[in-house]
Amino acid sequence: MGAWQSYRLRLQRKRWLIRAFRKRRELRCVADRTDRIRPSDLIVFCTARNEGVRLPWFLKFYRNMGVNHFVMVDNDSTDGSLDYLARQDDVSVWHTRGSYKRSRFGMDWINWLLRKYGDGHWVLVVDPDELFLYPFCDTRPLRALTDWLDASSIKSFSAMLLDMYPKGRLDAQPYKAGQDPLEIASWFDAGNYSVKRNARFGNLWIQGGPRARVFFPDQPERAPALNKVPLVKWDRRYTYVSSTHMLLPRGLNLVYDEWGGEKASGLLLHTKFLDTFNAKAEEELARKQHYAGSTEYIAYADGIRDNPDLWCKWSEKYINWRQLEILGLMSKGNWA
């Protein structure tokens, strides 16, 4: 990479930081408990809209993992999730009526909060329907991973999005608050992922899974990206570029090995496909607040009408992280 391109990326990084600074005014603090954040704390950053039914499990899941604090942005929910979040001891929550789309799908808000509260911490940036999984997560807390990453001088950790879905119609099994969504959405596609390299930002571009298979068979280039880097030892100069798919400076995107080896990586189990999905898709379609003119949701709406079953004969049923590591979806790397 030449000096010129390097400089342009630097400008771009500055631009996102300035934009985040401007967008901070859209945020109104509802519960500020950030004074309880200790220097070594692990923090989850998250934007949510009408995800009230998922929040109890979401918080429980990450608390069990050893996360100490949650920094949440509530994008004008109407289901009471703001009150629910404000009542939690370890949650700081901001409210905004701002446009999700015009804040670059929440990233401007999150970039600002990351800059303000994430500096020097290991931060995990996830959506309410994403459950983070890493090697040995059943026996070692998240801090074991971050300590190991620190000791290995690794600053960012990859976790591909793995779409989970139920067997049968999406609305066949209703999801109740506090329930483990993996009890319902327990199936996934094990081996139909396409990996390409993005020369500009140095990240991998991964597509595939049930969404490509069912909703985008005819326009695979538009299938959603699945590569994510949600766990980062944050520095105030860093910024996410597009969702958590890629970061600047671009060295943080080098979460893969190019010389034949495997780096350690995890997964984000994406439990979007529950009975709540149809309503969500319709609402998002009406709001048109999603990426690329909500093509994803347009494709869903069509796909859902035709055939609401994402399950196929070769779907795998989720057991544990070891299964996913054997299948080659994640890796222990040299962590043993």
Added chain:
Amino acid sequence: MSVGIIMLVHTAFDRAEQVARHWANAGCPVVIHVDEKVSKKTFSAFSQALSDLPQVLFSRRHRCDWGTWGLVAASQDAAELMLESFIDVRHVYLTSGSCLPLRPVEELIDYLDARPHTDFIESATTADVPWTVGGLDHERFTLYFPFSWRQNRYLFDRLVEVQRWLHVTRRIPKGVVPHMGSQWWCLTRHTLSSILTSPQRRRHERYFKRVWIPDESYFQSLARLHSRNIESRSLTLSKFDFQGKPHIFYDDHLQLLRRSDCFVARKIWRHAGCLYQAFLNHPESAANRQEPNPGKIDRIFAKAVDRRTRGRAGLYMQSRFPNFGWENGMTAARYSVFQGFAELFQDFEPWLSRATGAQVHGHIFAPERAEFAGGQRVLNGALSDNAALRDWNHKAFLTNLIWNTRGARQCFQFGPHDSPHVMWDMARDPNAQISVISGAWAVPLFRSGGDFAALRAEAAALQKAEHQLLDQLRSPEAKARIRIWTMAEFIEAPMEPLQMIIDEIGQKEPRRFAEAPIIQDLTGFGRFLQNLKNQGMHPYLMGDFPVEPAPRPSASPAHKPYLVKN
């Protein structure tokens, strides 16, 4: 007589205190060195916490950075203090704050009592071991290293280059043969005091202060001068990864550590409560097992390093995306590609499946869809047969297919109709076995008997496409197992090449096949080719076919099928 413990501590003071207490309660004197970088407040709190134990002393503090002399100076001072203060100490064991004793301390004492003159220190000459990280083995003893490898890598590397260029060679002190090894040793009073009181000590220090990573070589080299009996191994179980950083032990390693029978392990994660609980409160006696046996742990960590450096062949994923040439196997397993066989033989696919037991697909790169075995629309790993998805990343489709079906040999058909780009990837893949009967695409044309003008155009297009495929297969970069026959050549003696291919697939016991595939009726094929020629389209890929062929065994369906007798 007992063993004295030196602990080098710089962090996790709560754990260090626990371990120091454990040693002291078992009757071992302990000398603790605390890194000078640690704040006064933390230090005094730590020493205060251990002040109730008279046999725990603190030695003079040095600044300890990775691979610097400070670590050696700290060990020297602590060892001197130990030897002076505790007269009955016979062995001195150097440990760190993140070490954990795995067996009861009495067992260590007994073990050392049984070997009163043995020094346990890993110590090998650089010429004989490939341990070094960073490419410096002997040179670490003959060059100067004023810059830190960790903080100033650029200057470090440049200075090494300059010194190499200038042929700088430091003189190694007379009598010293540089050795290196694990820094966690257990030396006898005799050896240690010989090193520390040697008249040469200043000279040796002056030399080793400028050596790279002296903590791995100072005692290791000098012990060779003074020891009466060296056991070149460390009593501390300590494994290193490919970057030279120690592997860390967690709660889930409990059983592994128990079964290792090692005396001390490092490095323990400071929050591994179960390990500290288990080994400090209820250390299990190893009963009849005496010698440390870290074999199983070795294997696990060796595998981890291998995964990090070589990875799983044929896997492309979020954290493994090798550059071209670094795949260590482009695909996960061997597979076979057949071009022209399904066209020439009737029911070739079922026959091949019976003969080899492999999974036989149709044209998986066909323009309409991937023709998976048995007409399946989705294959292992939820791989879709959709052509657009496949062609969006055909290489990923191929590598996914082979990865998903590991354990079952894959065979598939290919031809000039199919999306051609993937052939280049297959040709360079040593796992591919590619067999081509060139020109066999003409058989379906010949048999279709459609409009001749259309046939002619199609034949021309197919011939051109196949010609390009063959060019790729004949490239010097091609690494696959490639065999190409012209069709004329092949039907002269079809069974021999077939047998060869099947044997190479080697799924079943090598034997002659009981049934042979039936060649399509080719009566009139020569005339068909001649007609193409007459139209100005010269088919050359199938070899020379006579216009009116001499009678062939397989020429007519009325004959009995050609069989090879066993």
